[in-house]
């Protein structure tokens with residue numbers, strides 16, 4: 561699914577955050593959004609996630625102008641998006657149950673029906689997707705462990721697996737490693753590259769320029785005053 565943001569203006573209480581932001585994300589591409597704190601990185605992600613309607617401009621998923629489309633269509637787009645936040649927000653259950661939770665919001669009635677049929681035949685539904693996603697973050701062997709006992713870094717890896725198991729077309733990450741040590745950060749960054757290899761379009765908002773340089777194909781720099789500059793990673797980080 562290709563995502564296109566065109567000439568988006570957005571703000572709060574009359575104060576503009578963006579003046580004229582345009583950005584596109586293709587399948588199998590990692591785009592990093594960087595910029596100082598308060599510049600609007602989270603706001604842009606919330607717009608991409610279709611949580612908020614922009615004041616002006618278009619947000620298109622595969623050519624559908626989502627805010628001009630019927631609500632049904634918009635919700636269908638919304639179901640193709642996975643999200644990971646700065647904190648994992650796991651519940652007090654096994655790691656496996658936490659990841660399975662991401663699979664419960666099935667996209668179509670057919671997938672939901674298959675799910676219930678699997679349940680009737682006594683198999684645990686979603687086990688394959690769940691263990692495979694946990695494997696990407698190196699936690700498949702810990703699937704039965706309780707999530708409450710995890711470190712912040714391990715919990716964040718579970719949160720990533722939860723988003724990946726759902727097999728989204730677009731994966732939005734809001735400062736996913738800002739509270740993590742280097743080892744867990746490296747696991748998440750590798751998982752981002754794995755998502756890219758699966759033809760997922762990944763957008764990661766980060767204040768860590770080095771992270772952007774490590775994982776991103778393209779970088780969108782928010783400079784404040786509503787300005788955005790987008791370019792190939794190598795070009796953006798080129799010495800002047």
Ligand code: ADP
Nearest residue numbers: 572573577595596597598599600601602603604
């Ligand atoms: P960043 O993620 O880059 O730190 P944010 O997107 O969180 O920046 O915030 C950008 C600007 O928009 C800030 O000035 C912030 O105070 C303002 N802002 C963000 N969300 C809201 C909101 N829901 N209501 C009012 N102002 C907001």
Ligand code: ADP
Nearest residue numbers: 656657659660661662663664679684685686687
């Ligand atoms: P429902 O409300 O659809 O009946 P419940 O949460 O009550 O679902 O769970 C019913 C059974 O299905 C439980 O035994 C639970 O272990 C199993 N289950 C629930 N969610 C999942 C899931 N995401 N993956 C695998 N099994 C699940």
